Amino acid sequence: MNGQQSKVLQISGLNVKVKGKHGTLALLQDIDLDLKRGQVLGLVGESGSGKTVTCHSIMQLFDPHQIMVEGSIRLHDRELNGLPEQEMRRIRGKEIALIMQNPISAFTPVYTIGVQFVETIRTHSDLTKKEAHELAVTSLASVNLPEPDKLMKQYPFQLSGGMLQRVMIAISMCLRPSVVIADEPTTALDVVNQLQVLRQLDRLRTECGTSILLISHDLGVISELADEVAIMQQGRIVEKADVFQLFDQPQHAYTKKLLNTRPTIPMNNQ
Amino acid sequence: MLLQVNGVTHTYRETSLFRRRVAKAPVLSNVSLTIEEGKCVGLLGTSGAGKSTLGKVILGLQAPQQGQVLFQGEDLYQASAHTRKRLRRDLQVVFQDCYSSVNPRMTAEQIIGEPLENYERLSVGEQKRRIGDLLEMVGLTPADMRKYPYQFSGGQLQRINIARAIALKPKLIVLDESVSSLDMVNQTLILDLFRELQSAFGLSYLFITHDIKAAYSISDALAVMEKGKMVEMCHDKNGIFTSEHPAVKSLVSSILPEHPRQRVLLSR
Ligand SMILES: Nc1ncnc2c1ncn2[C@@H]1O[C@H](COP(=O)(O)OP(=O)(O)OP(=O)(O)O)[C@@H](O)[C@H]1O
Ligand SMILES: Nc1ncnc2c1ncn2[C@@H]1O[C@H](COP(=O)(O)OP(=O)(O)OP(=O)(O)O)[C@@H](O)[C@H]1O
Ligand SMILES: [Mg+2]
Numbered sequence: 001m002n003g004q005q006s007k008v009l010q011i012s013g014l015n016v017k018v019k020g021k022h023g024t025l026a027l028l029q030d031i032d033l034d035l036k037r038g039q040v041l042g043l044v045g046e047s048g049s050g051k052t053v054t055c056h057s058i059m060q061l062f063d064p065h066q067i068m069v070e071g072s073i074r075l076h077d078r079e080l081n082g083l084p085e086q087e088m089r090r091i092r093g094k095e096i097a098l099i100m101q102n103p104i105s106a107f108t109p110v111y112t113i114g115v116q117f118v119e120t121i122r123t124h125s126d127l128t129k130k131e132a133h134e135l136a137v138t139s140l141a142s143v144n145l146p147e148p149d150k151l152m153k154q155y156p157f158q159l160s161g162g163m164l165q166r167v168m169i170a171i172s173m174c175l176r177p178s179v180v181i182a183d184e185p186t187t188a189l190d191v192v193n194q195l196q197v198l199r200q201l202d203r204l205r206t207e208c209g210t211s212i213l214l215i216s217h218d219l220g221v222i223s224e225l226a227d228e229v230a231i232m233q234q235g236r237i238v239e240k241a242d243v244f245q246l247f248d249q250p251q252h253a254y255t256k257k258l259l260n261t262r263p264t265i266p267m268n269n270q
Numbered sequence: 271m272l273l274q275v276n277g278v279t280h281t282y283r284e285t286s287l288f289r290r291r292v293a294k295a296p297v298l299s300n301v302s303l304t305i306e307e308g309k310c311v312g313l314l315g316t317s318g319a320g321k322s323t324l325g326k327v328i329l330g331l332q333a334p335q336q337g338q339v340l341f342q343g344e345d346l347y348q349a350s351a352h353t354r355k356r357l358r359r360d361l362q363v364v365f366q367d368c369y370s371s372v373n374p375r376m377t378a379e380q381i382i383g384e385p386l387e388n389y390e391r392l393s394v395g396e397q398k399r400r401i402g403d404l405l406e407m408v409g410l411t412p413a414d415m416r417k418y419p420y421q422f423s424g425g426q427l428q429r430i431n432i433a434r435a436i437a438l439k440p441k442l443i444v445l446d447e448s449v450s451s452l453d454m455v456n457q458t459l460i461l462d463l464f465r466e467l468q469s470a471f472g473l474s475y476l477f478i479t480h481d482i483k484a485a486y487s488i489s490d491a492l493a494v495m496e497k498g499k500m501v502e503m504c505h506d507k508n509g510i511f512t513s514e515h516p517a518v519k520s521l522v523s524s525i526l527p528e529h530p531r532q533r534v535l536l537s538r
């Protein structure tokens with residue numbers, strides 16, 4: 001396998017603009033990123049720097065009348081940018097899964113968790129209803145959710161923020177996609193559950209070779225899982241480095257600031 | 271005492287029409303908590319422990335089956351409509367889910383202006399200036415006033431919610447995972463702002479979070495919930511590190527070090 005082939009996702013020259021009343025405004029400028037098989041790329045940056053816009057561009061979720069996405073987004077050998085919605089729908093969830101920053105908006109309020117989970121599995125596989133149900137229950141258990149059978153019958157509003165976030169993680173991981181985009185996957189989780197989710201993401205990448213784009217402002221999460229880290233500010237990538245190098249020798253002023261502002265607690269090594 | 275929660279017990283009723291009622295474990299069982307004026311209490315606990323539910327009970331949004339909530343000495347669930355309106359001014363919240371707590375059809379100006387219109391009659395120019403100041407306090411700019419929620423990032427929208435909550439200089443703010451979605455630089459800015467308001471106006475907080483470092487840095491006291499019960503109350507926040515309770519120990523020992531060389535989980 002040569003270097004070119006091992007790249008699963010390759011983003012080059014990505015520019016995203018929004019049309020406004022007074023002309024266009026750039027949301028992303030000249031973003032280049034790539035993900036190799038089984039690699040975890042951390043994406044860290046200022047609030048409003050364009051991390052979520054990057055994810056939504058990859059997933060082709062923007063309305064082209066409002067937001068223009070220019071540049072190339074290649075998944076294996078396929079160009080995703082501009083792909084017809086119908087084909088994109090087959091890729092989303094199955095080949096690239098998105099763990100959204102805002103879990104509640106990923107669910108329809110009027111259907112139970114079980115109905116939505118089974119539906120997602122069946123859209124992308126040829127499992128029977130019963131098999132899909134079993135897969136869903138196992139996946140829920142793998143993210144440490146208690147009584148998964150009961151949970152399948154509940155509605156989204158009946159779950160706590162952290163429970164809903166874990167349901168979404170379970171859904172995105174269960175089809176073993178080639179790429180997982182995780183947009184702040186553990187923000188609503190306590191440290192114990194956070195560790196469990198990181199363990200599952202790591203298993204996914206080692207056992208299935210899934211590549212992960214991991215967005216988090218939590219430096220603990222980034223240092224556990226990322227191989228490489230890109231730092232974003234105002235729509236641009238200002239620094240990209242191996243995770244050890246980034247923590248040991250940050251180059252950009254913003255990176256230095258990020259690494260130094262964290263409150264500390266009176267414990268060993270903290 | 272600013273806030274007194276006494277022996278609150280709550281069970282969510284089953285809502286489905288087609289299923290038989292099953293006896294469910296209470297989401298809150300006999301929970302008590304006090305917050306003094308000008309103090310910040312951090313509330314920690316695993317996902318599903320009942321923290322957000324307790325927050326809603328304190329805000330007067332979820333009447334508990336047992337127990338009482340006294341805010342400034344008045345029972346929230348017994349008070350007259352008139353008293354409740356007065357109390358509500360002093361009691362603000364920033365919810366965990368910032369997207370569903372704003373009306374998507376309102377601009378940032380309207381969102382932040384809403385409490386000001388309800389309680390303070392300012393001139394148009396004065397109100398605009400106040401909103402602009404509030405936006406700057408949370409690290410945004412007055413130009414953001416005209417934007418709608420979908421035009422903001424997650425962390426920006428969360429800060430709009432924070433600006434709305436502090437607009438009336440309330441007495442107590444319930445912060446439910448309100449800074450968790452912010453980058454470290456902005457998180458520090460907001461925590462500093464909270465501290466400043468605390469000393470300037472004697473503002474108190476119930477700071478619900480999973481982020482033990484942030485909780486430790488801003489709180490005076492730390493409380494821990496587990497499966498609907500208050501299992502630890504450290505009036506001196508340092509007590510969290512010496513607690514013998516298994517739930518607390520498990521939380522403290524799962525804090526991730528923030529350097530790849532100290533990886534706990536994945537020794538690669
Ligand atoms: N639909 C939209 N229309 C106009 N502007 C938008 C739109 N969506 C996002 N933006 C703007 O683009 C910028 C980047 O937003 P994005 O959501 O990608 O930030 P982010 O890095 O994910 O931040 P956070 O950490 O707060 O979630 C922000 O300044 C935001 O205001
Ligand atoms: N509206 C509701 N109807 C039924 N059950 C609910 C409702 N809201 C919450 N619950 C249940 O109550 C329990 C506690 O939920 P709560 O949201 O208070 O937890 P939490 O401590 O805030 O968790 P997290 O850290 O994940 O936000 C959970 O088991 C949840 O499923
Ligand atoms: Mg975002």
Ligand SMILES: [Mg+2]
Pocket residue numbers: 160161162321322323366446
């Ligand atoms: Mg909660």
